[in-house]
Amino acid sequence: MKDLKDISLFLLDMDGTFYLGDQLLPGSREFVTIMEETPGKDFLFLTNNSSKSRENYLKKLSKMGFDFPDDKVMTSGEAAILYLKKELPGKKVYLVGTPSLEQEFVTAGISLDSKNPDAAVLGFDTTLTYEKLWRLCDLVREGLPYIATHPDFNCPIEGGFMPDIGGMIAFVKACTGREPDVVIGKPNRYIAESASLKTGVPLSQIAMVGDRLYTDIAIGKVAGITSILVLSGETAKEDLVHSEVQPDYIFSDLGALGKAIK
Secondary structure, three states, X not given: OOOHHHOOEEEEOOEOOOEEOOEEOOOHXXXXXXXXXXXXXXXXXXXXXXXOOHHHHHXXXXXXXXXXXXXXXXXXXXXXXXXXXXXXXXXXXXXXXXXXXXXXXXXXXXXXXXXXXXXXXXXXXXXXXXXXXXXXXXXXXXXXXXXXXXOOOXXXXXOEEEEXXXXXXXXXXXXXXXXXXXXXXXXXXXXXXXXXXXXXXXXXXXXXXXXXXXXXXXXXHHHOOEEXXXXXXXXXXXXXXXXXXXXXXEEOOHHHHHHHHO
């Protein structure tokens, strides 16, 4: 387990870690201040939620009083784009996603094609229709490369949770017998490597900070990075008793982590 002083970059989950719904969580503002005042320390927001673009998140953070630069946020959607450009360059994609995710793909130079695609990508689509799922199943059944942006079953919101992409992955498997060939987001190594590529910080100096054991904390072992659990969202301390996934560090919230770094 690395000492916190040896960590240069803290990857911050958003939902349940930095804020919940439209409410900033306790300690988040203090954490940002400490990061800005501590030499050699930086952070990057890293979220599995691909239903919104980086710009959407920056606008949300702006409403909470933060003026972050464009490169301060990375989504599983952006990481999926990087994967496609590296592994399937120039390929046409059938994308199940929100209009903002579609725009992000197009802006990045990914060609979207619903009729004759070369690959299928499943994102967290809050505009999902039966027709979209039907077409996706047809393409997956045909054997096209099948990529999912992340594996989460639920997305935390104020007052509870909303169904996430995991349920759609299960739907497609039930209908086609296939799991995604690649899942980009936490706890998979792809998104950690994308963050390392984006920032230039090696994995050995990176820590993942989040509230979920099966994504935020599990990526620690998978990607070989330090894992830090905050008890401000989905996971309660008693959940750790019978969990095979264990964090390197535990803090009540980001404020407590900030104080430990300081």
